[in-house]
Amino acid sequence: MPIRLRDFVRFAVFGIAVALIVAFGISPFTGGVVQQWSRSDVETRSRLVFNAIQPFLDRDVADQSWDRLSELFRRVALDKKILAVGFCSRAGTLVAPTPEMPASFDCGKIAKFESESFSDIASGGRRILVAAFPVGGSEGRSYLVILTDLSFASARSSQVVAYLLASLAGVVLVLTVGTIIFAVFMLRSWMNSLRRAVDEVRLGRSGERLAASGSAMDREIHKLLRRAEDFTQAHQIDWTPSALQELLHGVLPGAEVLVLSNREPYIHNRTDDGVVVQRPASGLVSALEPIMRACGGTWIAHGSGSADRDTVDAHDRIRVPEGSPAYALRRVWISEAEQDGYYYGFANEGLWPLCHIVFVRPSFRTDDWQMYQRINQRFADAVVAEARTEDPVVLVQDYHFALAPKMIRQRLPKATIISFWHIPWPNAETFSICPWRREIIEGMLGSTILGFHTQFHCNNFVECVDRFVESRIDREVQAVSLGGHETKIRAYPISIEWPPGALAGVPARDACRAEVMAKFDLAENTKVIVGVERFDYTKGIPDRMHAIDALLTRDPSWRERLVFIQVAAPTRSKLGAYSQLQSEAEDLASEINGRHAGGQSPIRLVARHYESSDVFKLFRAADVCVVSSLHDGMNLVAKEFVSCRDDNAGVLVLSSFTGAAREMSEALIVNPYDTEELAAAIKRAMTMPLDEQAERMKLMRQQVKENNVYRWAGTMLVDAARSRTRERIVALTEFGENAHATAAGAATVRPAS
Template sequence: MLANQTAPDTAETAPERFDFVVVANRLPVDRIAGPDDKPQWQRSPGGLVTALAPVMQSADGAWVGWHGAPDEELAAFSHSDMHLVPVRLSSEDVELYYEGFSNSTLWPLYHDVIVPPEFHRTWWERYKRVNARFAEAAARTAAPGATVWVQDYQLQLVPRLLRESRPDLRIGFFNHIPFPSPEIFAQMPWRRIVLEGLIGADLIGFQRPSDASNFLRSVRRFNGYTVKGPAVQLTDDDDRPARTCRAEAHPISIDSRTVAELAQDPAIIERSIQIRAELGNPTTILLGVDRLDYTKGIRHRLKAYGELLADRQLAVGDACLVQVASPSRESVADYMQLKDQVELTVGGINGEYDTMSHTAVRYLHHSYPQREMVALYLAADIMLVTALRDGMNLVAKEFVAAHADLRGVLVLSEFTGAADQLKQAVLVNPHDIDGLKAGIMNAVNMPGQEAARRMRLMRRQVLQNDVARWSDTFLGSLNSGAEEPAEPVAVGGEA
C-alpha cells in the first residue's frame, strides 16, 4: 500500500502538485540527437499525445511515465508546456513487467488468445511492483482533489493503489485494447486482483460497448460485486454503499483535421502521384499499414491477395499491394517468428508473380513520418485493415480523413473497434479467406459513385468525432459523475 500523500509536506520537500495528471507507460516525448549531437526532447507522434497536450496546458497538467531508456534516473522536467515526471525502469523491469507480463501475458489474453498467453509468477510480481512505482509517482504529483487519468493495460493496478493512498482524487482509466469475455479472462490466475485494481477508478473507458460489457460481467462473476447498468456498486467495511465505478464506451479517434489538412498540401499530393509512378502506375493500389503484430491479420491479407493473383482475379501490373509493417517488440519470440513468416510469404508471392516492370507486393519494414503516410493514403485506392482483433484501429480513420476527394474504399475487419463507427466500409471476417477475397474484389470493382457515397458518410463521422472530442467526452463524464453511460452497455448472462 502507498503511504498517504494528503498530509502536508514541509517547505523543503514539497513537490510541485498538479490538478490534472496523466499516468501512462511512456512519457509523451522522445529523445533525439540535437545540434552537436547533444540530446534533446521532441514531442512523440500519436493520437493520445495530440488529445491530451491541450488539456494539460489549460488545466495545469503533468504526465507520469517512463522515458524509454532503462537503468537511467531522470528528474522531473518541462517540455512543450507539459510537466513530465519520469518513472525509472531497470532492464529487468522492461523484461519482466513490459515484455513479459504486459506483452506476453495480457496482450495475447486480451486479444482472444490468438497466441497463447504465458502466466509466470515472476512476471506478475514485477508487474505489481512497477505499478506501485507509477502509483507512488502519481500520488506525489497530484494536487488535492486532482483528476488523474491512467492509461492502458500496463497499469491496471494503479487505480486501486491511488484510491487507497489518495481517496481525495477523481480517477479515470482508459483501456486502449479490447477487454476479453469472462470465459477467456477466466484463464488469468490473478484475475480478481486485476479487476480490483481497475475498479479503484471512478470511470473506466473502453473502445466498444462489448468491451465494457465483458468487464462488468467479469467483475460480477469473479469478484461478486453487484452490477446495475454500467455501474459496479461498491460498499465499505460495514457493507454500506460507498461509491460506484462506471464502465462506459468512449471510442478513441484521431486528429482528423490535421490529417485532412495535410492531404490538401500540394507537396504531399505531388508525392502521392510520385508513389504511384514508382509502382508503375497500376490501376489499383491496395495498402496495408500495421505494426508487425500477430493481431493485425497481415498473413491472412497476404494469403487472400496471393490467391486472387493465382485465381487471375487480379494481375500484377494492374494491381499492387503495398504493405507497411513497422517494427514491433522485436525481442519477443512470437514477433520474431511472425516477421520470418511474413517475409517468407511476401518472397513467395513476389517470386511467383513479379514481372520485370512490376512487383506484386512492395513490403516496407519501416516506420514513416506522418507526411509520408498521408501521401501513401492518397496514393492508395483500397485500404486493407484485416485485424483479427483490435481495440480501435486508427489507420482506418486516417485513411478516411485523408480522402476529401471521396476516392478510395476501406476494407475493414469486423473485429476492430472502428467497425462500430465506419459502417460504410466493406466489412469482412479475416478468418474467412474466401469472404476476404470477395470483400477485396467488391472494393476493386465498386462503382465510383458508390465509393464516394460511402466515403462521404465515413468522413463525416471521423471529422465530427475527433480525438479532442474523445478526451472531452471522457473527462466530462469522469468529472460530472453522471450515472448514464456514453453509449448503451448491455450486460448479458453468463455462458
C-alpha cells in the first residue's frame, strides 16, 4: 500500500512542532551560555587593560601625580565596552574616576583580595561588572577598578537565539517545500498508474502486460478495478450453487470463511441400526453449504446429536460431508443446564417474544443473561481458535449470538464479520424492555455488515441505536460508527433453494392429491387448505382455526366441502408457553370439529414432524396455503409452497406481518388478527378462477426463483468483498485526493513575483 499524503503532512507538522519545542527549550540554555561567554570575554579584556597600564599606574601612584593618572584613565575609558575607570586608595577613597563612574559606586563595596577579583553590581537598572586589581605592597593595598556595562551581553544573547530560530525556520521551510514536491511527484505517478489500469480494464485486456512490466501500484489498482467489475457482474448472474461457488472464488479469492450458528449442518445420532447422519431441513444450511464446500472453511456450531461426541477428533472437529469431505465442522459443547439458561432462557424466553411482539411477556433473568454471555464467549473463542488468518470472513447467524460479533472483533480486529438476524427487530419502545439492551446492540455493532430480512427491521435497529447507544449514525448510507469501527446495516431477504432439493422425489400434483385425499379420508371435491408450522405462538395457528370456524358459521354451505389440515411439529416443549399452545390448539380443534360435525371433520391437526417430501406432497395437493404469522422475519413456508406449484395452481393467503408479504404481493395479504378478514380471504382463495391463480402464481414463482437463497448468501458475500476492497481502494484514492488538494493549496499561497 502506498504512503499517503496525510502521512507526509503529519511528518512535516511533527517536524515543525519538534523544531519549535527544541528551539524554545534550548533558548534559555543558549542565552545563558552566550552571557557566560561574554562575561569571560569582559574579564579577559579587563585583565589585559590592567597589564598594559600597570607600569604607568605604579609610577603615577608613587609620584601621587593624580592629573596624569586621570588622563591615563580617560584614554582607557575610550574603549566603548568600558564604562568607567578609577583608583581606590589605601584609605578607601576613590581617586581620578572617569566621568561615567556611577555616583553610587563606593570603594568599600569592592572585593579586596591579594589577587584580582570580579563582582557584579547594579546601577541605574544596569548590570555592571567590577574588576578590581591590587596595586602596591602588602603593607597596604590600593586597587585599580574597571567597570564594564554587561548590557551588551544580553543583546548578544538575544541575537544568537534569533539566529538559531531563523536557522530552524529555514530547515522547516525546506522540509515543507520538499514534502510538497514529493507529494506532487507521487500524485502524478499515482494518476498515471490509475489511468493505465482503467484503460486496461476498459479495453478488456487481461492484464498480463501490467503484471509483467507494470509497477506494484499498477498491478494493485488493476486488481482492485477488476474486483470492482466482478461486483457489478455479480448482480447479473443466475444464482445456483455452482454460481455461488464461482462468485466466491472471484470476489473473495483465498479468503478464509467461518460460519457460526447454533444449528449444525450435520447431526450424528445413535439409533438401533447404529450411528446415522441427519441433515436438518434448514434454509440456512442450504444457503451456506455451497459456500463452505467452495472455500473449505470451518462451520462452528452446537454439537447436539447423541453421537456427536463419538465422531469428532481430539480437537472436536469432523470433516463433512461424509464420503466427500469439503470443510470442517467444529462442534462446541453445551451442558443441559447451560442450554436451559442460554437457549431456552435468554434466547427463547427473552429475545424471541421481545422481537416478535405477540403479546407473550418476555422473561429476563440475570442467571440466563450471564449464561448467554458465557456461551457467546465460548463460541467466539472457538471462532478465534479456528481462524488461520488475521482477516477471515465470519458469518454469524441469528439471535443466539448477539454478543459474539464484538467478542470476535476484539480478538480479530481485521476480520470481516457478517451477522444476520433471522427474526424481526422491534421498535425502540419495545426493545427498551430488555435490561441489557445496550450490551446487545454494542455486541451486534461489532459486525462489519449487519443484515435483517426487511428495511423496516433495519430502520427499527437504527432507531434503537440512536436511542440507547452513543454513536455516530449516517442515515444516508445506513451505517453506524462506534469506537472507530463502522457497521453497515443492510436488508437481505432470505429465501429457499431453487428448486428445492426435496422436490426431486415428489410426484406430480394429481398423484400427491390422491395420496393426501386417501390418507385423510376426504371426499373427492373437498377443498384442501393447509398450514405447516412449528407449534409456536408467533405462527397464529389458533387464529387460522378461528377463521375456519367463522367461515363455516357465516356460510354453512361450506360444511363437508372443505378441510383444514394443520401440520405442527412440537418444539421447545420445555417452555410452558409452547406446551400450553399445543394443548390449547388441540382443544380448539376438537371444539370446532364438534360444532360443525358432519361426514368429515373440518380441522385435522397433525402434531408431529413431517419430512420435507411429505410437506411438499401436502403443498402440491392443496388448493390453499395459509401463512398467518402474527409476526415473522420472513417465513419460508410461503416460499416453499410457491416453489412446489409448478402447475401454477393454488392460492397463498399470507399475513401482512411477514417479510414474505413485501416480496410476494400477488398473495392474498391479510391481517391475521382480523378473524373475519382472514375467513373472507380463505373463501376468496377457494373460489378464485384458475386463470387468476395461474397469473398470481407465475409472478410469485419468478420472484422466488430470481431471489433464491443463493442470491441471499451471494449478495452478503459481495457486500463483504466490496467492504474489504473498498478499504484498499480508499488508501489509494485518499492519497490522490489529498495530494491534489495540497498541491492546489500550495499554488494558492505562492507569493507573487
